[in-house]
Structure formats: C-alpha cells, structure tokens
Amino acid sequence: MLAAVLEELGRLELRELPEPEIDDDSALLRVEAVSICGSDVRILHHGNPRVKPPAIIGHEAAGVVVKVGKNVTRVKEGDRVAIGADVPCGQCRWCRNGLGNNCAINYAVGYQIPGAFAQYMKLPKLLLDEGPVTRIPDSMDFETAALAEPLACAINGMELVNMGLGKSVVIIGLGPIGCMLIDLARAMGASKVIAVQRSKARLELARFYGADVYICSEEEDVVARCVEETGGEGPDIVITASASVEAHEQAIEMVAHRGYVNLFGGLPKGTRPMSVYSNTIHYKECFVTGSHGSVPRHHELAVHLLAQGRVRVAPLITHRFPLSQIHRAFEVMQNREGMKVMVLPHA
Secondary structure: OOEEEEHHHHHHHHEEEEOOOOOOOOOEEEEEEOOOOOHHHHHHHOOOOOOOOEEOOOOOOOOEEEEEEEOOOOOOOEEEEEEEEEOOOEEEEEEHOOOHOOOOOEEEOOOOOOOOEEEEEEEEEHHHOOOOEEEOOOOOOOOHHHHHHHHHHOOOOOOHHHOOOOEEEEEEEEHHHHHHHHHHHOOOOOEEEEEEEEEEEHHHHHHHHOEEEEEEOOOOOHHHHHHOOOOOOOOOEEOOOOOHHHHHHHHHHHHOOOOOOOOOOOOOOOOOOOOOHHHHHHHOOOOOOOOOOOOOOHHHHHHHHHHHOOOOOOOHEEEEEHHHHHHHHHHHHHHOOOOEEEEEEOO
C-alpha cells in the first residue's frame, strides 16, 4: 500500500509499505477519506511526545472495513465507518467514568496508534474495544464522515459551557471548527449567534452558515459590539475557536454575568501569557473552561448530526488531493489557502 510516513521532524515521505496484518482481535480499514487537522501540521513541524517517528499520522478519517479477525464483533466486513482520534485506555478513573480525553496515557489514532494517511489502516483491539469507531449510513459520503472527528470536539466544547435553549453565543474564529459551531449552536437552541473573524476571506465563506451577526475584528471593537448586540449584558457563551491570546482576553471581558467562556483554541508555543484582570471573573461570577478532544459518545453524536443535516460540512471542504500529492495538501493547509483539505488515498 501507499502511505505517507513521518520519518523525522519536517520530513513526510511517501512509501510503499506492506498492507497491515491483522490478528484475531483487530480489523483492517480501507481508508477512503482523511482530512488534515491543524494538529497534523504541528506534529510534522514540531513533533509530539506521543508520536515516535517513523510514524503514520492522520486521524480525521472514514472508510470501509475489509477484513476482521475471528474474535471481532464491533464491526464486520463491508461496514462503512468513521474513525475518531481519542481512544480511552478503559482502565483509569477518567476512562471508566466516560472522560477518556483526560486520560494520562491519552492514546490516539495518528499518535501511538498508526493513523490514516495511508491506503489501509489497522483497527487494533483497543480501538475496537474502547474507541470511536462509528458506523455511517449509506447516504453519507466518506468526506463528510471524516469530519465527524472535529465535530465531536466541538460537541465536547459546547457541553462544557452549559449550552441550552435561548442562550446567546459568540464564536471567535471562523475556520472549520468555528463554522461547525455556528450550526451546532443553532442545533442546541441558541437564540442569537454572533460570529467574529479577522480574515475577511474566511468571514465571507462563513456567511453561508447564517449567523445573526458577523463582525470583522480588524475593523471593529469586538467587545463593545458583542456587548451591544446582546442588549448591553454581554453574551451568555463565548467560544474562542482561534489560536489567539487576544481572543481569550476579549472573551472574558465581554461575557455576561454568570456566563461561560471556553478557551477552545490552543495557543502556539511561545505565545505570551494571557493577561486577565481576575476581578472580572470574580465580580461577574463567570465560568472559564477549556476543552480538547472528545470521547466516543461525542463521535457517535457527531455522525448522527451530520446524517440529519443539522451540521453542514460540505462547504468547508475546499481542496481534495490524492495521497500521492500529500505534500501539496499539507502546503495548502499550512498556507491557509482553504478550509478543510481532504486526502483521498485511493483516488
């Protein structure tokens, strides 16, 4: 099979490798679509302690099960499935209590478990027993199914801010996750969705998602405008879907009393510390949280929402490449030339 192998930092090489061998407790997936995540770009250039080169990365994936071991009951040959990233160990207190994304080991596809930038991928016992392997309906295409993984992360983020009917929501950052969050906020009962973006090009693309208000942060005072748009109270929920420390600070400044802030977007190494006047949190009695990854039930819910059309991802897929052009695919992603970049290993 053809695979993209991370040989060392900054070097991704196309290799002809043997098809993965399965045992009695594993299965083999023919990878039909895999999307490049920002974390894949970071792993390529900066590494990750859980990724030991040579390694196959890639975790936003979907495909068809083509072989199963004799003990496997989770899937069968011919099943169309989406694959998530975070895989609970199943043993620690976090995993036993449904919080596997907080596991100290933090197993993940494309990290300790060989990933999906390949024509075939092994689904090992741990992934089948504990992880996000979700059947998809025949009506769902593989590209849509691959994006259940980032949508699952968005669902986790929304749960942590006590999202519910009638809430006003500000989303700062309108990349793929930010756009998904617009639809997700609507699906979860938001009364008003305010979308904030610095780049005008991404702002225009995000207009498809029909937020109530769009704000270009380069042209307006974001805090003042968001407070104005919420009747002077500030939004009930603010989610920072961007790698910006300034956005984190603005979120806390604008949020309503008893409101919730989710610092969803991680910050690059070397970013200055966030500067927060703690009395703002004290007197507002607001709640500040973060979120990362998801657990298998989020992945299942994401597939259901995609199948129902409640969250739309097709407009986010701006580029498609065969696996043989993965270097160009990563280049497009790094240069922010589009939104979601899809790799099709059998194209």
